[in-house]
Amino acid sequence: MDINRMQDKIIAEFENLATAVNKFSYFRHLKKISNGSQPMDPEDKNDRNLVTGCSRKVWVTAYKEDGRIFFKADSEHSITRGLVNLLLKVYSGHTVSTITNTDLYFLHEIKLFNYLSASWMRDFLSVIQRIKSLAIVQHLDAAPRS
Template identity: 35%
Template sequence: MDINRLQDKIIEEFDLFLDKMNRFRYFRYITRLGKELPLIDTQYKTEQHLIRGCNPRVWLHAAYQNDKVFYTADGDTPLDKGLLSMFIQILSGHSPKEIANADMYVLNEIRLHKYLPAAKFESALSILKQIKLYAVNFQVQSLFKAG
């Protein structure tokens, strides 16, 4: 499934109850998404894989296989795990170019900025930035291998 369809699927899930939702139910839904998070292997829970700009700690690892990027991650809080899971569900398993060029309109559609405190919203943006940076890095590496 392409990135936009995956975003639309998450938006549809949120739309079922977004207008009736309070902050507690919103957080609970996101933390439930965290139960689907592909967990990072403990060997990657290192300083090198920490995402800067996230507090508490969030780790992200990317693997490049068959021209696709696959992510695993972990976070210290259930909310962070939920955000990671949502982004990974949308972006993992796609080409570096698709990931790097993805317009992540899901953030606006599910009103993430409205429900998350400013610091946590900034953490979410840091996670998304790091996911895209991994994709760009793999994209550049593949250009050098091809040339």
């Protein structure tokens, strides 16, 4: 699915929440999103895949298939896992160029930063940085060497 269509789909999903969304229902929805993720292999939950700069443990891995980058991630915290899954929905399955150049407009539209503390925001931004870095590494590892 096109990356902007996926962002629009996420926006629509959050619009379907009650019109007067409160913090409790917002985070309950993020926990629900955390249950829909593809499980990460236990052996991938290691220090090499741990996202630095996060106050909660988050692991992210990537692999390349047919020129597209795919991600797997997990966290010990269900809300963090839900936040990460939002990013995986948008980024996974796209090219390195798309991943590194996409404007994540859905974050503003779903008012995510209205509900996150400074600590959550730092964690979220660290995960975005890790995803983009992994995409670049996957791209470079697959590039022919001269």
